Amino acid sequence: MATDHESEPTTNDAQLITTDVQATGTGRNGEPTEPVVTARDLDVHYGAEQALNDVDIDIPEHRVTAIIGPSGCGKSTFLRCVNRMNDQIDSCRIDGELSFHGKNVYDEDVDPVALRRKIGMVFQKPNPFPKSIYDNVAYGLRVQGMAGDVDLDAAVERALRGAALWDEVNDQLDSSGLDLSGGQQQRLCIARAIAPDPEVILMDEPTSALDPVAASKIEDLIDDLADEYTVIIVTHNMQQAARISDKTAVFLTGGNLVEFDETPTIFENPADDRVEDYITGKFG
Amino acid sequence: MSRTEYQHQLERLREDVLEMSDVVCQRLRRALEAYERTDEDLAQRVIDGDHEINQLYLDLESDCIDLLALQQPVAGDLRFIASTFKIITDLERIGDLAVNLAEYTKRARRERYPDIDIAHIGTETVLLVEDAMAAYATNDADATADIAATDDEIDSLCERASRIVVLDLVDTRGGDDALLEDVSRMLLTIRDLERVGDHAVNIAARTLYMVDNDDELIY
Structure with missing residues (x-):
């Protein structure tokens, strides 16, 4: 990366959080909400290729934001x-600002590990560890040094309940996570992501490898998760974005954020003709 | 189904709705003609032909449901199909009102109300339906306000006609069952024509929503 932020981790959770941020919208209860994640003039290059171009966005808390x-x-x-997953890509260069609660996550004093405790991630393909169900969930707490601070059994149960998996696995916590079905594995990964009690959950096409029934359970779960977490989900499935998200951001070719609005507005009356063409299938 | 075929289906849906509206307007004109000439044969043909309009409605309803279920339309496509779904209901109801008019023809004693020009009111309502469908056909949002305004004029015509009927009833002494039947039949005729105008406004309202996402005329 052009910006080397792999220096000594010095930030704790409290330092990551500031409150001098303007409210940007309303939550599900109609109350004003602050942006949790904010991008300003965000450019990303992979070598000579530009992946994001001058992106500005304010992602509100406790809502589901879809990116299509x-x-x-x-x-x-x-x-x-x-959550700085791009740090691991050498050719990646990031310019501009990407803030979490007003703090630029690419500042030198931000610890990526601490950041990822507050911003968890779920990937396209379920990727449980070859460990027991219990250890999969407890893993995050252990590696982040939190296991000694909490009642681990209670934390695991809370995370599995939060991922709507507890009732299905509570009598087999010592079984391998790999023995679960694909949909259960993905919910196990969600349990693992929420175990450290993050604020934001990033999801990168979390249902694309699942059958419709399993995907439906994940969609219901995402809706529930937004009560406690801010969810940002990338999906290729526009109907899924329409079903589960409160706000939708539409990126088009060249890494441009073309439109960001309430989801019903995007899918019923988008302002930009290019967005209309994309979501109606006239432009791919 | 490819997205190209999907776009063709949307175009065909609009063409089929316009064909349905042509049939409906033709039936309404024939019902008016039968009423004016007291032509019971023509009236009966309008009545007998209603099943054709009902079938057109059911076919188009099925087409809309298929598009919604299989293509999951959004944005302008969604507003077009949702509006079309409502508009075909208005057209089917106009067809029913044409049948009502044809049925009145069989028993109408028009000489009782020489000052009521049913032909004029009826022609105005048919023109209004045709204007509304032209707006739908060409995505002409600007025309929809004129359609709502013209309907207000038709409402005034109907109100004046109804007043004539009511005043005649008040002035008539010793009215019998035949009189009451004439009164109720004429009032129903006027009301049905007024409702045709209302359906034209509904079509315009859905067209405005379809084109501009504007629900101003819907409620």
Whole structure:
């Protein structure tokens, strides 16, 4: 990366959080909400290729924000910027600002590990560890040094309940996570992501590898998760974005964020003709 | 189904709705003609032909449901199909009102109300339906306000006609069952024509929503 932020981790959770941010919208209860994640003039390059171009966005808390767009438009790149997953890509260069509660996550004093405790991630393909169900969930707490601070059994149960998996696995916590069905594995990964009690959950096409029934359970779960967490989900499935999200961001070719609005507005009356063409299938 | 075929289906849906509206307007004109000439044969043909309009409605309803279920339309496409779904209901109801008019023809004693020009009111309502469908056909949102305004004029015509009927009833002493039947039949005729105008406004309202996402005329 052009910006080397792999220096000594010095930030704790409290330092990550500031409150001098303007409210940007209303939550599900109609109350004003603050932006949790904010991008300003965000450019991302992979070598000479530009993946994101001058992105400005304010993502509100406790709502589901969907990111849609054609392949190669930069939506996954944006997601991976939020918790610095792009740090691992040498050719990646990030300019501009991407803030979590007003603090630029690319400042030198931000610890990526601490950041990822507050911003969890769920991937396209379920990726449980070859460990027991219990250990899969407890893993995050252990590696982040939180296991000694909490009642681990209670934390695991809380995370599995939060992922709507507890009732299905509470009598087999010592079984391998790999023995679960695909949909259960993905919910196990969600349980693992929420175990450290993050604020934001990033999801990169979390149902694309699942059958419709399993996908439906995940969609219901995402709706429930928004009561406690801010959810940002990348999806290729526009109907899914329409079903489950409160706000939708549309990225188009060149890494441009073309439109960001309430989901009903995007899918009923988008302002930009290019968005209309994309979501109606006239432009791919 | 490819997205190209999907776009063709949307175009065909609009063409089929316009064909249905042509049939409906033709039936309404024939019902008016039968009423004016007291032509019971023509009236009966309008009545017998209603099943054709009902079938057109059912076919188009099925087409809309298929598009919604299989293509999951959004944005302008969604507003077009949702509006079309409502508009075909208005057209089917106009067809029913044409049947009502044809049925009145069989028993109408028009000489009782020489000052009521049913032909004029009826022609105005048919023209209004045709204007509304032209707006739908060409995505002409600007025309929809004129259609709502013209309907207000038709409402005034109907109100004046109804007043004539009521005043005649008040002035008539010793009215019998035949009189009461004439009164109720004429009032129903006027009301049905007024409702045709209302359906034209509904079509205009859905067209405005379809084109501009504006629900101003819907409620």
